[in-house]
Amino acid sequence: MIVGKNIHKSFGDLEVLKGVDLHVKPQEVVVLVGVSGSGKSTLLRCFNFLEMINSGEITIDGHTINPKKEDLAKIRAEVGMVFQHFNLFPHKSVLENVIEAPITVKKMKKEEAKKLGMNLLRKVGLEDKADVYPSKLSGGQKQRVAIARSLAMEPKVMLFDEPTSALDPELVGEVLQVMKQLAEEGMTMVVVTHEMKFAKEVADRIIMIDQGTIIESADPKNFFENPQNERTKQFIQLVE
């Protein structure tokens, strides 16, 4: 579904990604782990072209993308992204947040979009908050709205960039629950997270990124019980 080949990305002199290869299959849930600064968030942002890669190749749903020639908006519309800090639009109500892109990008009729929006809000358990503004929501609720907003574009793949890192501990569960449900429905997902329990339960594959390269890629059982790389072993000890 998403294939990255030999991805290199630098910020100035700092090389953040040093030739990453990643192949995410349809309906696969891949969790990216690593210490902060390892490049995992940058990799995710490259898949959505919020960062432009310096070299390498990104293929989405069989289509290799040339970011210089193509309409990036069209590509981004097919790749959902959920951010650490939610980034809800504060000047729009919850429902307006969800239906903004379907109306603006897909030119969906307002009535139809509202129906879709309400269905999605029901899915994330926030039907009753449709007319409320984001400032009145808890962090967990905000993130669930952000997920609904992304889903409204019916993306082929969902990227999650530390979706629970900015949440109070008691609010993490409700967001993970929604993500777990999505995974069970067969959504292709790439998740950067520090929630190891989620990774163990939901991931098909866990990938460890260290200093801009992939150093371990295994199913959860092998990843935690039989890690090959020394740095992965250290990392697991740290988080367990």
Add this chain to the structure above:
Amino acid sequence: MPDLFVDVFDVFMRTYQGFLEATVVTLELTAIGVVLGTVIGLIFALMKISGSKILRGIANIYITVIRGTPLIVQIMFLYFGIVEIYTMSNFWAGAIALGVHNGAYIAEIFRGAIQGIDPGQREASLSLGMNRKQTMQRIVFPQALRRSIPPLGNQFIITLKDSSLVYIIGVAEIFSLANREAAQSYQAFESFLVVALYYLVLVMIFTFLLRLYENKLDVDKA
């Protein structure tokens, strides 16, 4: 002291009809200066944050020149400059000068507000498939506009007071009236005190309306 009060009252009573007419001119100058300034300001703000080096360069030159020279010089320059090529009333020359002058300051207000919006807003919008134009129109600019309202209000008040400077090219607004009254009646102190009160009252009404509007925006947002 009672004498002064009587004198001021006397000037007031003698001039209020003229002042009411002149107040309309002052408000017209202010309104044109503000509307024109907002349009120019928006265009130059967008130029200044655009990807084009040329557009950015033009906007920078405009803002630098306008902010770097006194309004009164700009008024004279425009008046005598434009009249050379195109016949125009002194009122319009003054109003356009106010608009051009304001445009530079308002451009900076808009630019600051746009750049002050959390980059995450832009990223979220782009990630949903909205293009750069849609992102600016529907997500970034509406938020920036809200933030611009207090400094814009401030700029409007400055414009109202700055409109007094067009007296130099003979526009019959309230300051020029006070000036004439002072010269004719030899009651300079009283005349300028009266005109000061006119400005003060106008600014207070303006401030009050602005506060109402800001409160309404806050309520809407909640």
